[in-house]
Amino acid sequence: MTTPEPVSRVKIIGHRGASYDAPENTLASIRLAWEQHADAVEFDVWQSRDGEIVLLHDATTKRTGGVDRLVTDQTLEELRRLDVGSWKSAAFAGERIATLAEVLATVPTGKRALIEVKCGPEAVPELVRVLAASGLAPEQTVVISFHATVIAAVKRTRPDVPAYWVVNLVGEKRTAEELIAIAGQIKADGLDLSATPEVLDRAFGSKVLAAGLLLCVWTVDTVELAHAMIAAGVECLTTNRPGWLREQLGTVIRR
Numbered sequence: 001m002t003t004p005e006p007v008s009r010v011k012i013i014g015h016r017g018a019s020y021d022a023p024e025n026t027l028a029s030i031r032l033a034w035e036q037h038a039d040a041v042e043f044d045v046w047q048s049r050d051g052e053i054v055l056l057h058d059a060t061t062k063r064t065g066g067v068d069r070l071v072t073d074q075t076l077e078e079l080r081r082l083d084v085g086s087w088k089s090a091a092f093a094g095e096r097i098a099t100l101a102e103v104l105a106t107v108p109t110g111k112r113a114l115i116e117v118k119c120g121p122e123a124v125p126e127l128v129r130v131l132a133a134s135g136l137a138p139e140q141t142v143v144i145s146f147h148a149t150v151i152a153a154v155k156r157t158r159p160d161v162p163a164y165w166v167v168n169l170v171g172e173k174r175t176a177e178e179l180i181a182i183a184g185q186i187k188a189d190g191l192d193l194s195a196t197p198e199v200l201d202r203a204f205g206s207k208v209l210a211a212g213l214l215l216c217v218w219t220v221d222t223v224e225l226a227h228a229m230i231a232a233g234v235e236c237l238t239t240n241r242p243g244w245l246r247e248q249l250g251t252v253i254r255r
Contacts, residue, residue, distance in 0.1 A: 010234065010236065011235060011237070012037075012039050012040075012239065012242045014033030014242040015042050016043055016044065017030040019240045020221075020241040023087065024064070026055070026095045026098060027095070027102060036244075036246070038111075038242035039111060040112035040236070041107075042144070043113070044057040045118065045123075046119050046123075047123040048071060050076055052126075053126055054071065056071050056097060056118075061079070064084045065083065065084045065087075066087070067082060076099070080096050082097060084097055100130050101133065107134075114238075115143050116145060117143060121150050128154070128157050131158070144166050145163075145165070146166045148165060151163045151164075151187070151188050155187035162189045164216060165191055170196055176207040176208055180211045190215065190216060193216070195218060195219065195225055195228075200232050205233030205234060215234050217238065220245065223248045223249065226239075
C-alpha cells in the first residue's frame with residue numbers, strides 16, 4: 001500500500017550521519033549523508049574536559065575509539081588522537097572525533113542539523129556560543145535531548161533555536177497527553193520519539209500535532225516501519241540509511 005502525498009512531504013534525517021555506510025558521528029558519515037540527499041543530519045555531542053563540544057554517542061570512547069575513558073574526562077587534544085573510523089572499516093582508518101563547529105560548517109543551505117546533547121545543561125552556554133558563531137540560521141540548528149533540563153535551558157537562552165525533547169516509548173506507559181504537557185513546560189518545539197508503532201499510532205500522532213509540536217521518530221531502517229510512522233502523521237524519519245530509505249519510499253529529492 002502506498003501513500004504518495006504523505007511520503008512526499010516527510011523529511012529524511014541521517015542518524016549519526018549515514019551511519020550504515022560510514023562510521024557514526026564522524027565528518028565522513030555526515031558528508032555522506034549530504035551526498036545521499038538527507039534533509040537533515042542527527043548526531044550526538046558531549047562536552048570535553050576543556051569545554052569543547054565534540055561528536056560521540058557513548059559516554060566513553062571505548063566502542064568507537066578503543067580507549068575506555070569518559071569523553072568528559074578527556075581534552076580535545078586527547079580525543080583527537082583516537083581513531084574512530086577503523087572499528088567500522090579499514091577504509092575509514094584515521095577518522096578523528098569532530099567538533100560541533102566542524103560539522104556545522106558542512107550544513108548546506110536549506111538543510112538542518114539535529115544536535116543531540118548527551119550530557120547535561122552545563123554544556124548549553126558553549127553550545128549556543130558555537131551555534132551563534134556558525135553563521136547558520138536558527139532554524140537550521142535544532143537541539144534535541146533526552147534531558148528535559150537541556151531543552152529548557154536552550155529555550156531560556158535561545159528561544160529562537162528549535163528544540164525537541166527525545167523520548168523512548170519502548171516499555172514506557174506514557175500517554176500523548178503526558179508528553180505534550182511536559183513539552184509545554186520546557187517550551188519544546190517538538191517531540192523526537194522512538195518509532196514504536198504499538199504506541200505511536202494515528203491517534204497518538206494526531207494529538208501531538210494538534211498541540212502544535214513537530215513530530216520526529218528514530219530509528220527507521222525498514223520500509224514497513226517508515227510507512228507505519230508516516231500513517232501516524234510523523235513528519236521526520238531518522239534513519240541510518242538516508243539515501244536508501246528515500247529511494248525505497250520514492251520521495252522527492254530536495255536539493
